[in-house]
Amino acid sequence: MSNKQRITNVGIGLAAASAGILARKTLQKSWEKVTNDPAPKDKESENTDLKEAVTWAVVSGIGAGVARMAVQYVLDKRQSK
Template sequence: MSNKQLITNVGIGLAAASAGILARKTLQKSWEKVAKQPAPKDKKSENTDLKEAVTWAVVSGIGAGVARMAVQYGLDKRNPK
């Protein structure tokens, strides 16, 4: 693997990870507006019921995963190997 390919792969990975983090933060803000309470962070919290925790896990997991995949797909399309 050449240095250029390595740098490209690292860059794609960082961009995808950043997109996942940004998506999760955006989802947290959206959750707070819709639910009128902070997104569940601690599964041991007495204020978080199971349904709420599972819903948040599914929503945030899918949102972050789709964002990472979309960025990686887009960058792969721009820079074919």
């Protein structure tokens, strides 16, 4: 693998990770707006209901995963042209 390919792969990875972080932050703000409560931060918190924690885990996991996948797909598609 050439240096150019390595740099490209690292760039794609960083872009995908950044998209995941941005998606999670956006979901946190949306969660707070819809529920009028902050998004659950840790499962040990006494104020966090199990249903709320599981819902947040599913929503944030799917959202961040889809964002990472979409960015990686687009960048891979551009790279293959």
